[in-house]
Amino acid sequence: MIAELAKGMGITLKHFFQTPVTIQYPDVQRPVRNRFKGRHELKRYDNGLEKCIGCSLCAAACPADAIFVEAAENTDDERYSPGERFARVYEINMLRCIFCGYCEDACPTEAIVLEHNYELSFYDRQSAIYTKDMLIVDVPVNGRPTPQVVEPGVFTKAIPEMENPA
């Protein structure tokens, strides 16, 4: 019996001298997997135009009814996205979202993507609603911010030429 007790004590003592496995979370963040589904982002094209065209297919696909989209017309003097319309209001209620990724699947322009940010906590319900300003990514290096003034007749199609996502 004494031998077993001593063996147990030895195991705990061995662990005492090992390095702790704890990851000091706010200081050290463990990278997530590539396909991790975190907070959504609204993407832009390289020229700075928004990919979202305000079609509301994401809202339709959303099983939790977390997405609200209100579209408005683009003009050449004030252009947000290629084609006719853009999302004037784009809101996701993060308290409802279940991070299923159906919106990502439904999007015809690959505008909404579930990215790697999982630090979603709020002090009240109001701050749980992410607006378009919070969701949209920064303007790319060579792009211009929206709204842009463009030459008439360039952006006639909602979905410009994109390589096949295979």
Place this chain on the structure above:
Amino acid sequence: MTLGQIALWGLVVGLVMSLVVITGFAYTTLLERKVLARMQARVGPNRAGYIPLPGRGKQEKKLLAGFMQPAADAVKLFFKEDPTPAKADWLVYNLAPMLAVIPAILILGVIPWAGKIPGLVPEQYDYFAIVPGLDVAALFVLAVTSIGVYGVVLAGWASNSKYAVLGGIRASAQMISYELAMSLSLLVPVMIANSMDLGVIVAAQKGQWFIFLQPVAAIVFCIAALAELQRAPFDLLEAEQELSAGFNVEYAGMRFGMFFMAEYMKMISFSAIAATLFFGGYRGPFVDQVPVLGFVYLFIKIFIGLFLMIWIRATFPRLRYDQLMLFGWKVLLPISVVNFLVVAVFIVLAEEGLFAPILSFFGF
């Protein structure tokens, strides 16, 4: 020195030592949390206070991480809401935590901390303690530790809760069972040193510690003390899983903290008593030349005792109630009784000179 001066000296020393031990209690909680964490491959509290060290890369190294945690805990406990249950016995409910803490502090009165330090110890005494020269010190320790159970039992009873009362009943049963074994093994060094004065017991251990003379008594004492402290693996009166923390389940705030204060203070004082009785007390190399070293040696011995208790807590699962009773009554108590009797008979035989021919045969 007159008696009045000695009384004043005792008060001052008592105040200082109490403050030292209260700080020690706070850091014992930190030690326990850190050591337990490391034994479970965790880090433990490391947010409240650290000394930043520049390290390689982005990560700066933190030295002494968490050393302000006891202060943070104390502030939190003082500012928490401290409700009394509606149907609790108000007076007893409020008295019980104090009844638990006071004996824990009282035990420290008789522990000899160092040898005779000139100028610090009144000249008629041979060692430094808050109450030096108490000729029933060992008895005092036993008596005061028995009072400690009242705090637990009354807390359980007064909070008018089933879990609390179960914890209190377990506490009383456990303490009664293990106190017998503990007292009987405590009597062994008393008999060998032929005095109940803890200072004399320490002085008798010059050259040989009593654990080498009486390993059985020492081991039984340590196990029984662990049970007396309600530490793991004998902590089934505050079994979180079964009783949702037992006797202190209705307490909050600093009154809850006082139970922990009592537990950790008793850990310190029992480590000190075990060191005094079996591990040479404040004795160590060069302690006769430099008496102040006694504080250091006793501190080291207390630290080792605390570390052992935490180590045991990290290792062993809690005993079942029947196992606890079986172990106490059928294993520890017979061992200590037999040991006690054998030691008593041997001492009498030695005093009668029965061993003198045998010893002289072996050349002593």
